[in-house]
Amino acid sequence: MYSGNVILTQGTLLLRADRVQATQNATGLDKLSAAGRPVTFRQKLDGSDDVIEGQSNRIEFDSVNNQLELIGQAQLQRGGDQLRGAQISYNANTGFYKVVGQPNATSPSGRVRATIMPKPRAEQPAAQP
Numbered sequence: 001m002y003s004g005n006v007i008l009t010q011g012t013l014l015l016r017a018d019r020v021q022a023t024q025n026a027t028g029l030d031k032l033s034a035a036g037r038p039v040t041f042r043q044k045l046d047g048s049d050d051v052i053e054g055q056s057n058r059i060e061f062d063s064v065n066n067q068l069e070l071i072g073q074a075q076l077q078r079g080g081d082q083l084r085g086a087q088i089s090y091n092a093n094t095g096f097y098k099v100v101g102q103p104n105a106t107s108p109s110g111r112v113r114a115t116i117m118p119k120p121r122a123e124q125p126a127a128q129p
Contacts, residue, residue, distance in 0.1 A: 006034070012044035015059070025064075032061040038073065045078075045092070052078040054088070066092035074099075080117030086110070 001021045002008075008015040008022070010029055018036035022029060038055040045052060057072030067089065070076060074088040076097070085099040102110035 008032075008034075013041065014043070015039065015041040017059070029063045031063070032059070034059045050079055052076070052090075056088070068092065080115070082113075082115040084113040 001019065003019045006015075006017045006020045008017075008020055015032075015034060016036070017034035017039040020032065020034045022032045024030050035058045038057060039059045040053070040055040041059065042051060042053040044050070054070055054074065054076035056070035056074040058070075060069040060071065061067070068091075070088040070090075072086065074083075074085055076083045076088050076090060081097075083097055083099050086102040087100040089098040090096075099112045099114060101112040
């Protein structure tokens with residue numbers, strides 16, 4: 001357990017939190033649990049120039065399944081996509097997001113907010129005469 005102004009780096013991952021608990025397996029980082037007001041992270045994705053960054057009150061990461069959980073006032077941005085909600089789950093293997101809003105929310109801040117940018121259209125080959 002690490003506490004204080006914790007800065008964790010591993011490869012292209014940069015995480016800042018008040019408290020971090022990390023466990024390792026034979027291949028390296030296994031699970032990570034971080035808490036703060038907020039916890040922030042930024043990582044360049046493998047095989048692309050995309051960067052994913054986010055923040056929340058708590059972050060749980062399972063490196064075996066490449067599953068990221070942002071819990072409490074969660075925000076996530078990847079490229080032009082922006083997500084906000086009470087909880088965000090992101091699977092790096094599939095690229096799928098799941099965003100949950102605050103139950104029984106009567107104010108707009110408790111709702112899920114999402115901006116999903118369209119993928120660039122593939123170039124069409126010019127017509128041959």
